[in-house]
Structures are given as structure tokens and as C-alpha cells.
Amino acid sequence: MPFFLYTLSMSQKIINQALEELNKKNINKAQSILLKLIKKESANTRALTILSIIKFQYEKNLVDALKYSGRAVQLKSQDINPYIIAGISALQLNKYQQANDYLKSGYQMNNQNRDILFNLAISSAELQNYDMAINCYEKCISLNEKDYGAKVNLANLYRKIDQDVKAEEIYLELLPLDQPIINKNYLSLLFKRQDYKPALELAKKICDREYTIPNLMEYLRGAIEMKDIALSEKLLSEINLTENTEYQYFKISHFLNQGEYELALTQFETFFNILDHELDSKLLTLYCIILSGIEREEEADKKFRELIMHFKNISVTKYYSLWLLSKNRLEEGFSLFYSRLSDRQREIVKPVDLKLNAIKGKKSLFIADQGIGDQIFFMRFLKKLNLQVESITLAVDNKIVPIVIKYFPQHTVISKEELNSINIAEEFEIIQYLGDLPYLLDIELDNISGCIFDIHAQPKNYNDHERKRVGISWNSKSHRMENEKSISIELIRGIISQSTNEFINLQYDNFEDVQELKEFENFQSYDEIDKKNDLVGLCNLIDTCDYVITVSNVTAHLCGMLNKKTFLLLPNIKRSIWYWNQLDGERSLWYPTIEVINLKNYNLEKLINLN
Numbered sequence: 367m368p369f370f371l372y373t374l375s376m377s378q379k380i381i382n383q384a385l386e387e388l389n390k391k392n393i394n395k396a397q398s399i400l401l402k403l404i405k406k407e408s409a410n411t412r413a414l415t416i417l418s419i420i421k422f423q424y425e426k427n428l429v430d431a432l433k434y435s436g437r438a439v440q441l442k443s444q445d446i447n448p449y450i451i452a453g454i455s456a457l458q459l460n461k462y463q464q465a466n467d468y469l470k471s472g473y474q475m476n477n478q479n480r481d482i483l484f485n486l487a488i489s490s491a492e493l494q495n496y497d498m499a500i501n502c503y504e505k506c507i508s509l510n511e512k513d514y515g516a517k518v519n520l521a522n523l524y525r526k527i528d529q530d531v532k533a534e535e536i537y538l539e540l541l542p543l544d545q546p547i548i549n550k551n552y553l554s555l556l557f558k559r560q561d562y563k564p565a566l567e568l569a570k571k572i573c574d575r576e577y578t579i580p581n582l583m584e585y586l587r588g589a590i591e592m593k594d595i596a597l598s599e600k601l602l603s604e605i606n607l608t609e610n611t612e613y614q615y616f617k618i619s620h621f622l623n624q625g626e627y628e629l630a631l632t633q634f635e636t637f638f639n640i641l642d643h644e645l646d647s648k649l650l651t652l653y654c655i656i657l658s659g660i661e662r663e664e665e666a667d668k669k670f671r672e673l674i675m676h677f678k679n680i681s682v683t684k685y686y687s688l689w690l691l692s693k694n695r696l697e698e699g700f701s702l703f704y705s706r707l708s709d710r711q712r713e714i715v716k717p718v719d720l721k722l723n724a725i726k727g728k729k730s731l732f733i734a735d736q737g738i739g740d741q742i743f744f745m746r747f748l749k750k751l752n753l754q755v756e757s758i759t760l761a762v763d764n765k766i767v768p769i770v771i772k773y774f775p776q777h778t779v780i781s782k783e784e785l786n787s788i789n790i791a792e793e794f795e796i797i798q799y800l801g802d803l804p805y806l807l808d809i810e811l812d813n814i815s816g817c818i819f820d821i822h823a824q825p826k827n828y829n830d831h832e833r834k835r836v837g838i839s840w841n842s843k844s845h846r847m848e849n850e851k852s853i854s855i856e857l858i859r860g861i862i863s864q865s866t867n868e869f870i871n872l873q874y875d876n877f878e879d880v881q882e883l884k885e886f887e888n889f890q891s892y893d894e895i896d897k898k899n900d901l902v903g904l905c906n907l908i909d910t911c912d913y914v915i916t917v918s919n920v921t922a923h924l925c926g927m928l929n930k931k932t933f934l935l936l937p938n939i940k941r942s943i944w945y946w947n948q949l950d951g952e953r954s955l956w957y958p959t960i961e962v963i964n965l966k967n968y969n970l971e972k973l974i975n976l977n
Contacts, residue, residue, distance in 0.1 A: 377403065381412055388416075393424050411443035418451045431455045439468055446472055450481045457485055462492040480506055484516060487523075496527050514540060518548060525555050528710040546576065553584060562591040579605065583612060590616050593623045614638070615649055618656075627659035647679040658689060680705050691944035694955070696814070699944075700805040707735065707799065714790065715797055730796040732803070733782065734762040740801070741766060742923040743945055743956070746817045747803035748774060759794070761785055768902045773821055773927070818958060819927045833888075834977065837907070837914035837930075838862075839872040839921040841879070851918045853935055853965070855879045860970050861915070862886050870911055872921050874898035897921075915976060918943060926957030933976050935963050 380403045387396040400417045404410060414434045422431035432455035438448035449472030456465035469486040476482060487502035500523065506516035517536050524533035537552040549572050556565035566588030573581045582605050589597040598620045607613040614637045621630035634653055650673050657666035670686040673679070683705035690699030704712065734741040741762055751758070757777055762770055764781040771779050790797060798806065809817065840858045842851035862869050862883065869889045871880055874897040883889045895903040905924055908914060913931040916922045925932040934954065936942045946962055947955045954960040963976075 377407060377410060377413070381416065384413075384416060388420070393420060396420060409441055411438045411441050411445065411448070414438040414441070415443060415445055415448045415451075418448060422451050422455060428455045428459050432459065432461075436468070439471060444475075446476050446479055446482070449475065450479070450485070453482070453485050453489070457489055457492075462489050465489040466493055466495075477505070478509065480509060480513070483509075484519075487516070487519065491523055491526075496523065499523055514543065514545075514548075518551060521555075522551055525551075525558065528708050530555060530559055546572070550584075557587065557591075560591075562588055566592050566594070579607070583616075586616050590619045590623065595620070595624060598623070608637075611646075611649070615652065618652055622652075622655065622659070625659075627656055630656045631660060647673060647677040647682045650677075651682050651685045654685070654689070663693070688944060692947065694811055694947055696804070697808075697810045700809060703801060703805060706801065711735070711799070715799065728795040729793065730758045730798070731790060731794040732758055732760050732798050732800050733785070734760065734766075734800045736801060738763055738766060739918075739920045739923040742769070742920070742927055744800045744803060745770070745774065745927070746819055746956070747800075747807060747809070748777070749820070750807050750809075750816055751803060752776065760800070762800075765899060766901055769905065769924075772902055772905075814956065818956075819929060821927060822929050834867045834912040835870055835910060836865075836867045837870045837872045837911035837916070837921075837925075839874075839914070839916040839919060841873060841876050842917055842919040851937070853917055853937060855882065857970070857973075858883065859886075861973050862889055864970070865974050870907060872897060872904065872907060872911075872914065872916065874904075874920070913977070915973075918946060922960070926954065926960050929957075929959045932957075932960040933963055934960050935965055935968075935973075937965050 380399060384396045384399040384403075387393075387399065397417065397420055400413050400420075403413045404417065407413065415438050418431050418433075418435035418438065421427045421434060431451055435448040435452035435455065438445070439452050443449075449468055453465045453469035453472060456462075456468060466486065466489040469482055469489060472479065472482040473486055483502045483506045487499040487506070490496070490502065491499040500520065503516045503520040503523070506513045507520070517540060521533045521536035521540070524530070524536070533555055534552075537548065537555060540548045541552065549568060553565055553568050553572065556562070556568065566585070569581070569585040569588045573585045582601060586598065586601040586605060589601055598616075602613075602617055602620060605613060614633070618630045618633050621627075621633060634649075634656060638649065638653075650669070654666045654669050654673070657663075657669065666689070670682070670689065673682045674686060683702050687699050687702035687705055690696075690702070693699075734744065736744075748760075759778040759780060760770055760774070761780050761782045761784070764783055767779055767781050770777070803809075838858065838861075840853050840855065858879075859882075863886060865888070867888065869883075869886075871883070871889065871891045873880065880891050880893075884891055892907060895907055897904045897907075901920075901924065904921070905928060908921070908925055908928055908930055911930065913933065914921070914925045915933045915935065916925060917935050917937075922932065922934055934946065936946065942962075945954075945956050948962050949955045949958075952961050954962055963973075
């Protein structure tokens with residue numbers, strides 16, 4: 367027998383002995399046998415692999431597992447196992463680049479191995495190679511459509527990189543499994559997106575299943591964000607973690623939701639030392655909001671600036687930006703308005719200084735961001751932009767594409783969904799967000815008259831026009847502020863029942879409320895118009911009205927865009943959104959045909975007599 371075959375035969379016998387000891391759970395003896403063999407044959411990849419398995423699986427010794435499997439990989443072992451063990455060990459030791467290198471080598475050997483694909487996805491995501499991570503997770507799922515681990519991780523990754531629609535599709539597919547980890551991950555997405563109404567419902571479901579303090583805190587968070595005063599009070603009483611910072615944050619927020627700024631200040635100063643630099647930015651931002659609420663404006667302004675300098679935190683900058691806008695300090699507020707965007711959103715921007723007319727002659731894309739109402743609001747700035755450029759491409763929510771085509775025909779319009787099939791970096795020379803236009807166009811308080819919509823709605827003539835046609839909408843579907851924006855159906859019933867006017871339903875959704883109001887002969891529901899999705903149809907219906915009574919919702923923005931005479935009812939004017947600021951104590955600064963009504967100063971009789 368040739369010497370190398372004899373050596374191979376002897377090596378195999380020794381390895382078999384080690385495997386027999388391993389089967390008997392004689393771990394130490396198996397290791398001893400393999401170590402002796404490796405000392406003689408340092409390039410024996412099989413011995414190295416088995417030893418790495420022992421270190422990884424039996425001893426949980428990641429350092430040694432990585433040491434022996436890594437040597438096997440360097441020797442170009444034809445066995446996939448050392449690549450898997452080296453990759454996972456490095457991954458668990460937070461050596462992401464090393465893990466990625468080992469797993470990529472394994473991938474080249476076998477691109478259908480689930481362990482390789484799954485862990486390569488994890489290491490790629492940690493290295494921010496998101497395309498590679500997504501591709502690996504998708505391959506895992508193609509190999510086994512019931513690979514729920516890959517699906518959950520893929521959804522979490524989509525959530526991380528702000529592809530929330532794709533994340534939600536996967537979570538919704540997995541929710542019927544009713545697994546706690548899936549429910550909690552989806553809850554995180556809902557909170558991230560500020561979809562607080564479904565978040566509150568899911569948090570309740572999680573609590574009903576597992577009544578723990580962490581779950582109760584998430585439930586409380588939902589109640590606070592939805593401004594459900596009664597539920598917040600109940601949960602604060604049940605949890606009662608007086609020494610817990612997050613609990614105190616929620617308790618102070620609860621006082622603010624009730625408009626009790628002095629109580630909020632007392633609670634804050636009782637539990638926190640404002641000079642304590644260990645306080646996080648979220649708590650200190652809350653403190654600024656309290657100061658502003660009790661009209662200590664200069665102090666609030668100073669503290670906001672200190673926070674931005676100290677924390678360099680984007681959420682603090684966002685709050686300060688909104689606070690400045692609420693004070694009509696437009697130039698300062700819009701200069702910080704970029705903070706509303708995530709890092710991922712900001713990455714795709716190709717900046718331009720519109721003051722230098724740099725956009726002329728270049729293919730330019732403006733992406734509408736935020737909600738439907740906000741997108742409509744920011745369309746006004748196209749008027750000033752048109753002075754510099756004749757045509758741009760606008761990417762907007764699919765729902766308002768017809769609105770833009772009808773009222774802003776000079777521009778090319780696509781839906782934001784279409785951006786997924788376009789390489790926008792190659793297609794366009796300039797990429798900006800629509801919400802950045804006020805800053806880029808130097809909008810200040812003394813020049814906003816040039817940004818007022820110049821669309822004018824005219825009421826149609828009706829034979830029976832002795833009584834006014836009054837459009838009416840009473841609910842906002844904002845997941846964050848529904849309770850703060852909406853008014854009760856009882857109030858609407860009172861207005862309709864005691865008025866001689868004809869009321870035209872402009873409310874989207876709220877089918878039960880609409881059915882209830884149909885009992886009044888002077889209420890016309892116009893059910894044939896899909897008021898949620900057919901916004902052109904809704905605009906046409908608004909056009910038929912003499913005036914409109916509405917709350918802060920999409921309908922209000924459409925009325926303002928059309929310059930329709932409108933009464934905007936605000937249940938809590940102190941916490942209203944900045945774009946409802948008033949110019950003269952009555953009229954909206956941004957929508958001159960909208961009169962802003964503080965409901966706290968109006969009784970039913972006054973509301974009935976609005977005209």
C-alpha cells in the first residue's frame with residue numbers, strides 16, 4: 367500500500383474512534399483524540415471540522431469553534447460545515463466582515479444551503495449590504511415557503527430600511543400564526559409609522575395573551591399616542607412604576623394630552639433634574655413642549671437649541687422645526703424641516719440650490735412625502751417653482767395622481783409606487799422632496815402670498831337653492847391624531863337637526879355615522895362617490911357646496927386648495943398643526959378662504975349659524 371493511502375487509512379480510523387466517543391457523549395476523549403491527530407496532521411480538514419463542531423455545539427466555545435473551522439476553510443475544505451460554523455461563530459462574536467467572508471465562500475460552494483443563505487443575509491444586513499441580505503432571505507423562502515424565520519427577518523429588514531409597505535405585507539401574511547415575536551415586530555412597525563390606532567388594538571391583543579409589564583407599557587404607549595384619556599389613566603394606575611423613566615414620560619404626556627401643562631411641569635420637576643445631562647433627548651424635548659405650553663417661549667427656544675447642540679438628535683431637530691413653524695418662524699422652521707425624513711430617504715436626494723436657478727434644463731424629480739393632506743398642502747409651492755422651470759416630474763401618492771393631473775397639468779405625474787421600477791439616480795439629474803421646497807425657495811412670512819393656491823371653485827346653480835348646500839366632514843383618519851382632530855357624531859347630529867340648510871356628506875369612511883345621519887331629510891350622503899379614493903369626485907362634490915364645515919383632514923386641504931369658503935373646527939386649537947396658524951385671529955395663514963374655529967369658544971347655536 368502506498369504511504370499516503372496508508373496515512374489516509376490510519377487518519378480515518380482515528381477520526382472514526384473520535385466519532386464513536388462522541389456518540390457515547392465522551393466529549394473530552396473525542397477532543398483529545400482529534401487534537402492528537404491535528405498535531406500530527408495540521409491540514410486534516412475533517413478532523414478540524416469535527417473538532418469545530420464539538421466546540422460549537424457541545425461546549426458553546428465560539429472562539430475555539432471559529433479557530434478550528436476557520437483553519438478548515440483556509441485549507442479549502444470541500445465540506446460545507448466548516449464554512450457554516452465559521453460564519454455563525456464569527457457572527458455571534460460580532461465579527462461581521464469575517465463572518466460574511468466565510469459565508470460567501472460557502473455560498474460559492476453551495477448557493478442552495480439554507481444555513482449559508484440565512485446567516486449570509488444576517489451578516490450582509492449588519493454590513494449594510496441590504497440588497498445581498500434581501501436576496502439571500504428571498505432564496506431561503508424560495509427553497510421553503512414556510513421558512514418563517516427568513517420571512518420574519520426579511521420583514522424586520524424592510525422595516526429597518528424604511529420599506530414599510532413590503533414589511534407590512536410579510537407581517538400581515540404571518541399574523542395568522544399568532545406568534546408573539548411576529549405580533550411584537552409588527553407592533554414596532556405600526557409605532558414607527560405612527561399608525562397608532564391599529565397599534566393600540568394589537569397591543570391590547572398582546573396584553574390579553576401575556577399580561578406582563580413590558581406588554582402593558584406598549585399598550586400604554588398606544589393609549590397615550592391615541593390620546594385615549596380614560597384608558598391611559600387606567601393603565602398608569604395598573605402599572606405604577608414610579609421610578610421608571612419611560613413610565614414618567616407617559617405620565618407627563620398624559621397630562622399634556624389633557625392640556626394640563628402646569629401639572630406636567632410639576633410632575634417633570636418632581637422626578638427629573640433638568641440639569642442632569644443623563645436625561646435623554648425625548649424627555650428634554652417633552653420639557654420644551656411643556657415650557658411652550660405655559661408660554662415660557664424664550665426659555666423653550668433656548669432649551670431646544672441647547673438640546674440640538676448637545677444631542678445632535680434628529681428627533682429633537684424635528685420637534686424644534688415644528689415648534690418654530692407653529693410660531694410662524696418660517697425661515698428657521700423650514701431650514702430644519704429636513705429632519706422629518708429618515709436617513710434612508712435623505713440618501714436618495716440629489717441636492718439643488720433653487721436660488722441659483724440650477725434646475726433649469728435638467729431632468730428633475732420631486733417626491734411628495736408625508737400624508738395625503740400634507741402632499742396637497744405642499745403642492746402650493748409649485749406655483750413659485752414654475753417661475754424657474756416649466757416642467758418637472760412629480761411622484762405622489764397614487765390616490766392624488768388624478769388631482770395633480772387635473773389641477774397641475776404642466777407637470778409630469780407618476781405614482782410613488784412607480785419609483786420602485788425606475789433607477790431614479792440614472793433617470794434624473796435632480797432629486798428632491800416636495801416638503802423641502804419652502805426652504806429651497808426661501809419662503810418667509812412676508813412672501814407666502816405668492817404661494818397661495820389660485821384654483822377657484824364655484825358653487826353650481828340649483829333650482830332649490832333657497833337653502834344653502836353645506837358640505838360636512840367630522841372625522842380624521844390620522845392614526846396619530848384622530849382623537850384630537852375629530853368631533854363627535856352627536857355634535858354633527860345637533861347641527862344638522864336644528865338647521866334649515868342642506869348638508870352634503872364629504873366624510874370618507876365612517877359608514878356607521880353616515881347611516882345614522884341618513885335619518886335627516888336634509889342630509890345627502892352621495893354614496894356613489896368613493897370619497898376616500900376618488901379625490902377628483904370629492905373635489906367635484908365640494909364644488910357644488912356654498913360652503914364647507916370640516917375638521918382637520920384631507921377634505922380640509924382640498925377645500926383650501928379649491929379656495930372654497932370653509933369653517934375648520936379644531937377641538938384643541940392649542941395643539942393644532944402648524945399649517946392651521948391664523949393670520950388675523952380667524953383666517954388660515956395658508957388657506958385664506960378657511961376660517962379657523964376654536965370649538966372651545968363655540969356652542970351649538972353658534973355652529974348652526976355659521977354661514
